[in-house]
Each structure stands twice: as structure tokens, then as C-alpha cells.
Amino acid sequence: MNNVNVHGEETEKLRKENDQLKLEIEYLTHELNASKESRVQESDKSDKRFKRLFNHLTDAVYYFKIYDDGSTSTFIEVNETACQRLGYTREEMLTLSPKQIDGCGTEELKPVIKDVYDSITFETVHVCKNGDRIPVEIKTHRFEVEKEMYLLSVCRDITERKNSEREIREAKEQFENIVESSTNGITILQDGKWVFANKAALTLFDAKTKEELLGRNIYDMLHPEFHMECKEIVKNGGIHPRLYRVWTTLSGREIHTEVVSIPTTFQGKEANELIMQDITEQKKSDSMMIQAEKMNVVGQLAAGIAHEIRNPLTALKGFVQLFRSGTIPNEMFLNIMEAELERIDVISSEFLTLAQPANTDFTTVDIRDLVNDVIDLLDTEAFKKSISLVVENNAIETAVxxxxxxxxxxxxxxxxxxxxxxxxxxxxxIAFENHEGFILISVHDEGVGMSEEQLKRLGEPFFTTKQNGTGLGLMVTYRIINQHNGVVDVESKVNVGTTFTVKLPLIAEKVK
Ligand SMILES: Nc1ncnc2c1ncn2[C@@H]1O[C@H](COP(=O)(O)OP(=O)(O)OP(=O)(O)O)[C@@H](O)[C@H]1O
Ligand SMILES: [Mg+2]
Structure with a gap:
């Protein structure tokens, strides 16, 4: 009985264990099935996500097989962007191979594809179904599946980039054309040396090639008078129009230029661009004009001067006759004679300096002394008309x-x-006055004055209201003052009078 009992207990235990095992297997199977199901669902989801991403990429994407000889299969898969961009349906695309959409020719594409080992980027052109050509940048990745080679290409539309590259290239070409065909010399100076020169600048400086000029020190060519000002401008920057400069060319010729200086950068470093206009010929004709006008003035003055000299000569002649008739020269007579001789000397030498050929060197001039000399010369002319020349001295600095x-x-x-x-x-x-680094010399008359119309025409060549006038006096006056970096101002009222004011920079200001 005991035995039976023992036996029965063991069977019962085994049965229970068996049931337990069954339950566990059922559970595991269920679990396994459940996880399998979720895995399938997950993979489905990620597949969909991938497809959505693949189709909505802004880049066209496709892949194809590549064979050992470099030839390729038709597309295995293409995304929607590729289809839309090229104008084919997906089905149509899948019948095409890369070379059929490549606008640069397979010969160019083949070596590129054949040599891809990992990934490369290159530019080509895609030809759409309607014949449009789209520049693209292609990133190609190589991958291997079961010993077969595939290439996955991501193609970016670079039309905009190409357009702006073309625009920049065109703008650069246009700019270069303008610079090269300009009749003005265009140069760039950096660290005191020429680093760029256009054709006109080479001609201006008598250089046959760019190499002859570039790298040269500009101060070897610029007239020393302008060195200090040029260095200041380079140091302080700013745009400077109409600077007058004199240069010696490579063949030793002296040229006169009007220069515009503009700060710029050249190869990433600060530089100055100089636009130069050759005014050598203009200068020559200007100085001829000034000379001609001067001779005209000299001619006009000659009669007055002769008269001016005749007066003291008459006095001197009188004294000589007096002495001949027995009068003994005394101190007073001698003093008068000396003064008369002095006057002849002053006037004739003043007249001679004026008539001398023009010396065009700039020197330090005391403008007040100079104007006083002129007053001396014209005093008699004024006196004959009962006009007095009055000087008002209010200037302290007078050197120009x-x-x-x-x-x-x-x-x-x-x-x-x-x-x-x-x-x-x-x-x-005639008044002298200083004002902010300038000297102002004004000539005020009580004459007929001028109307608005007349004032507008002042300085115009041959504008005259006088019977024997040339109408060149003021034109020459304006030119001379302009060359001295000064200005002429006019104020006038009909029947009241006119004031001409000449404003010239003082030397002291230049040195500062
Ligand atoms: N101070 C002035 N008052 C009134 N009009 C003037 C004065 N200065 C010049 N003008 C006017 O300007 C014109 C031109 O002067 P400008 O000196 O150029 O020639 P011009 O005096 O006529 O001839 P030229 O100088 O050869 O004798 C004069 O004819 C005159 O009409
Ligand atoms: Mg005149």
C-alpha cells in the first residue's frame, strides 16, 4: 500500500510538472508570436517612413547596378523628386540607365562611375524628358550586396548656384573689360608699390608690359613735391577726387595727371586705387593760353608803363638842364633824382619780370608783397582816373x-x-584776411557792377562787355587760381560795385 502510495505521489508530481512545462511553452510561443508580430509591424512602419523620406527628399535619388566593365543597369529604384525633376513617370525611369539622362556623354561618366570605391562627388548635367538641361552635383556611394556592386546617387539641382556663378563670372568679365578698355589709367598701389595697372596706365607710364611697371616703387616716379601728401592720403584713407600729380614715366617723360584716389583692398590687404587722367596736353595749352593772355596784358600795360617812366625821366631831364645852366646840385635835388630813378627801376623791373617767359615752379610766395607790387604797377593807371587804391591789411599769415x-x-x-x-x-x-588756413584777398570796386546774367558768364572765354576787351582775363584768372588749389568768389550789384575774392591755402596749413 505504501508502495502504491509512493508511486501515486510521484505520478502526480510528474503530471504537475508536465502541466507547468506546457503552460510555459504556451506562454513562450505566445510571447514569441507576439514579438514577431510587433517586429513585422515595426519593420512595416520603418519601411513606410523610409519610403516617405526617400520620395520627399529635395535631392533626386536613384540606384543601379554597375558591372566590371563600367557599364550600368537601368535604374533599380528612383525617388519622386527624380521623376518630377526629369519629367518621367517612375515606370519610365526604371527603363532608363544613368547614361540616358546624362548630358555630358557616357564617356565622361563611365570612368567616374568605374573608379568609385566608396563615394565621390562630381558635377554633370541631367537631360529632362522635354530636353531641358539641369546642372547637378552628384554624390555617388558604392555598396555591395551578395557580391554585386550598386551605386546610389544623390543628385542636387545646382541651377541657382551655377546661375550666380555665371553672374559673378560675367560681372567680373564686364568689370575687367571696362577697366581694360578705359582710357583713364587705373592702378592699384599697395605698400608704396604698383600692384595693378590697366592698359591705359601702362601706356601712360611708357611701360610695354605689366611686369615692367608692377612691383615698382611709386615714389620713384611721383614728383617729390607730392610725396608727403600722397603718404598722408594713403595713411588717412578716404576718397580724394581731382588730385593734381606730376610723374616721370619709365622712359623719363614728365606727365601731368589728375587723379582720383579711392581706398580699396587688393588680395585681402588694404590698398589704394588711383584713376588717372592724362592732362599733360591740357596743361601745355593752358600754359600757352596763360602766356598769351599775359603778353596781351603786358601789351596793354606797356603804354601806361611808358607813360609812368616818362614822368620821372622828364623830371630828371629838367634837373640835368638845371645843372648845365650852372645850378649846383644840392642834397634835396639829389634826393629827388634818386627817388625818381628808384621809381623807374621798380617799374621797369616789375614790368620785365611780368614779361619774362613763364617759370612754372611752385615756390613760397608772400602774397601780400606780391599784390602790393601789382598795386605799385597799376597805381598810375588808377591815378589817371582819380581812383585811389586802398589797402586793408588784416592778415597775419601771408605765405602761399x-x-x-x-x-x-x-x-x-x-x-x-x-x-x-x-x-x-x-x-x-584791396583787403587781406586770414580764415581757417587760407588767405582771402579781395578786390572791391565801386564800378558798374554786374547783372545775374553777366555773373553766370564770368570766366567764359571771350566773354567781354568792353570794346577792346579779349574776354580772356577772368578765364585765365580762374585757371591759375584753380591750379593753386584756390577759389575765386564774386559778389556784385549793378551800379554799386563788385568784389572779387581770391582764396588761397596758406603754406602753414599744408605742413600741419
Ligand atoms: N570788376 C568788375 N565789375 C564789373 N564787371 C566786370 C568786372 N570784372 C569783369 N567784369 C566783366 O567780365 C567781363 C570779362 O572780363 P575779363 O577780364 O575776362 O575780360 P575783359 O576785361 O573784358 O577783357 P581784357 O581782360 O582782355 O581786357 C568784362 O568784360 C566785364 O563785363
Ligand atoms: Mg580784364
């Missing part, structure tokens, strides 16, 4: 940089005009 004979010519013109327009006796006031 200039060409003495030319400045004299200016003030002879202005004072002579003032004398000529005064119909009755009166006063011509």
Missing part, C-alpha cells in the same frame, strides 16, 4: 605756395578790371 608771375597776372587782371569798370572817381579797396 605758388608761381609768382602767374599770381601777379591774376591780380593785374582783377585790379585792371576794377579800374576799367569805374566810370567816376572812387576807391578800389
Amino acid at each position: 605756395n605758388g608761381i609768382g608771375t602767374q599770381l601777379k597776372q591774376v591780380f593785374i587782371n582783377l585790379i585792371k578790371n576794377a579800374i576799367e569798370v569805374m566810370q567816376n572817381e572812387g576807391t578800389i579797396t
Whole structure:
């Protein structure tokens, strides 16, 4: 019985264990099935996600097989962007191979594809179904599946980039054409050396090739008078129009230019662009004009001067006759004679300097002394018309940089005009004044004055209201003052009078 019992207990235990095992297997199977199901679902989801991503990429994507000889299969898969861009349906695309959409020819594409080992990027053109050509940048990746080679290509539309590259290239070409065909010399100077020059600049400086000029020190060619100012401009920057510069060319010729200086950068470093206009010929004709006008003035003055000299000569002659008739020269007589001789000396030497050929060197000139000399010369002319020349000295600084004979010519013109327009006796006031680094010399008359119309025409060549006038006096005056970096101002009222004011930079200001 005991045995039976023992046996029965064991069977019962085994049965229970068996049931337990069954339950566990059922559970595991269920679990396994459940996880399998979720895995399938997950993979489905990621597949869909991948497809959506693949189709909605902004880049066209496709892949195809590549064979050992470099030839390729038709596309195995293409995304929607590729179809839309090229104008084919997906089905149509899958019948095409890469070479059929490549606008650069398979010969160009083949070596590229054949040599791909991992991934490369290259540019080509895709030809759409309607014949449109789209520039693309292609990133190609190689991968291997079961010993077969595939290439996956991601193609970016680079039309915009190409367009802007073309625009930049065209703008650069246009700019280069403009610079090269400009009749103005265009140069760039950096660290005191020429680093760029266009054709006109080479011609200007007598250089046959760019190499002859580039790298040269500009200060070897620029007239020393302008070195300091040029260095200041380079240091301080800013745009400077109409700078007057004199250069010596490579063949030793002296040229005169008008220069615009503009700060710029060249190869990433600060530089100065100089646009130069050759004014050598203009300078020559200007100085011929000034000379001609001067001779005209000299001619006009000659009669007055002769008269001026005749007066003291008459006095001297009288004294000589007096002495011949027995009068003993005393101190007073001798003093008068000396003064008369002195006057002849001053006037004739003043007249001679004026008539001398023009010296065009700039030197330090005391403008007040110079104007006083001119007043001396014209005093008799004024006196004959009962006009007094009055000087008002309010200037402390009077030194300017200039060409003495030319400045004299200016003030002879202005004072002579003032004398000529005064119909009755009166006063011509010549005043000197300093103002912010300049000296202002004004010539004020009590003459007929000028209307608005006349004022507008001042300085125009051959504009004259006088019977024997040339109408060149003021034109020459303006040119000379302009060359001295000065300005002429006019104020006038009909029947009241006119004031011409010449404004010239003082030397002291230049040195500062
Ligand atoms: N101070 C002045 N007052 C009034 N008009 C003037 C004065 N200065 C010049 N003008 C006017 O300007 C014109 C031109 O002067 P400009 O000196 O150029 O020639 P011009 O005096 O006529 O001839 P030229 O100088 O050869 O004798 C004069 O004819 C005159 O009409
Ligand atoms: Mg005149």
C-alpha cells in the first residue's frame, strides 16, 4: 500500500510538472508570436517612413547596378523628386540607365562611375524628358550586396548656384573689360608699390608690359613735391577726387595727371586705387593760353608803363638842364633824382619780370608783397582816373605756395578790371584776411557792377562787355587760381560795385 502510495505521489508530481512545462511553452510561443508580430509591424512602419523620406527628399535619388566593365543597369529604384525633376513617370525611369539622362556623354561618366570605391562627388548635367538641361552635383556611394556592386546617387539641382556663378563670372568679365578698355589709367598701389595697372596706365607710364611697371616703387616716379601728401592720403584713407600729380614715366617723360584716389583692398590687404587722367596736353595749352593772355596784358600795360617812366625821366631831364645852366646840385635835388630813378627801376623791373617767359615752379610766395607790387604797377593807371587804391591789411599769415608771375597776372587782371569798370572817381579797396588756413584777398570796386546774367558768364572765354576787351582775363584768372588749389568768389550789384575774392591755402596749413 505504501508502495502504491509512493508511486501515486510521484505520478502526480510528474503530471504537475508536465502541466507547468506546457503552460510555459504556451506562454513562450505566445510571447514569441507576439514579438514577431510587433517586429513585422515595426519593420512595416520603418519601411513606410523610409519610403516617405526617400520620395520627399529635395535631392533626386536613384540606384543601379554597375558591372566590371563600367557599364550600368537601368535604374533599380528612383525617388519622386527624380521623376518630377526629369519629367518621367517612375515606370519610365526604371527603363532608363544613368547614361540616358546624362548630358555630358557616357564617356565622361563611365570612368567616374568605374573608379568609385566608396563615394565621390562630381558635377554633370541631367537631360529632362522635354530636353531641358539641369546642372547637378552628384554624390555617388558604392555598396555591395551578395557580391554585386550598386551605386546610389544623390543628385542636387545646382541651377541657382551655377546661375550666380555665371553672374559673378560675367560681372567680373564686364568689370575687367571696362577697366581694360578705359582710357583713364587705373592702378592699384599697395605698400608704396604698383600692384595693378590697366592698359591705359601702362601706356601712360611708357611701360610695354605689366611686369615692367608692377612691383615698382611709386615714389620713384611721383614728383617729390607730392610725396608727403600722397603718404598722408594713403595713411588717412578716404576718397580724394581731382588730385593734381606730376610723374616721370619709365622712359623719363614728365606727365601731368589728375587723379582720383579711392581706398580699396587688393588680395585681402588694404590698398589704394588711383584713376588717372592724362592732362599733360591740357596743361601745355593752358600754359600757352596763360602766356598769351599775359603778353596781351603786358601789351596793354606797356603804354601806361611808358607813360609812368616818362614822368620821372622828364623830371630828371629838367634837373640835368638845371645843372648845365650852372645850378649846383644840392642834397634835396639829389634826393629827388634818386627817388625818381628808384621809381623807374621798380617799374621797369616789375614790368620785365611780368614779361619774362613763364617759370612754372611752385615756390613760397608772400602774397601780400606780391599784390602790393601789382598795386605799385597799376597805381598810375588808377591815378589817371582819380581812383585811389586802398589797402586793408588784416592778415597775419601771408605765405602761399605758388608761381609768382602767374599770381601777379591774376591780380593785374582783377585790379585792371576794377579800374576799367569805374566810370567816376572812387576807391578800389584791396583787403587781406586770414580764415581757417587760407588767405582771402579781395578786390572791391565801386564800378558798374554786374547783372545775374553777366555773373553766370564770368570766366567764359571771350566773354567781354568792353570794346577792346579779349574776354580772356577772368578765364585765365580762374585757371591759375584753380591750379593753386584756390577759389575765386564774386559778389556784385549793378551800379554799386563788385568784389572779387581770391582764396588761397596758406603754406602753414599744408605742413600741419
Ligand atoms: N570788376 C568788375 N565789375 C564789373 N564787371 C566786370 C568786372 N570784372 C569783369 N567784369 C566783366 O567780365 C567781363 C570779362 O572780363 P575779363 O577780364 O575776362 O575780360 P575783359 O576785361 O573784358 O577783357 P581784357 O581782360 O582782355 O581786357 C568784362 O568784360 C566785364 O563785363
Ligand atoms: Mg580784364
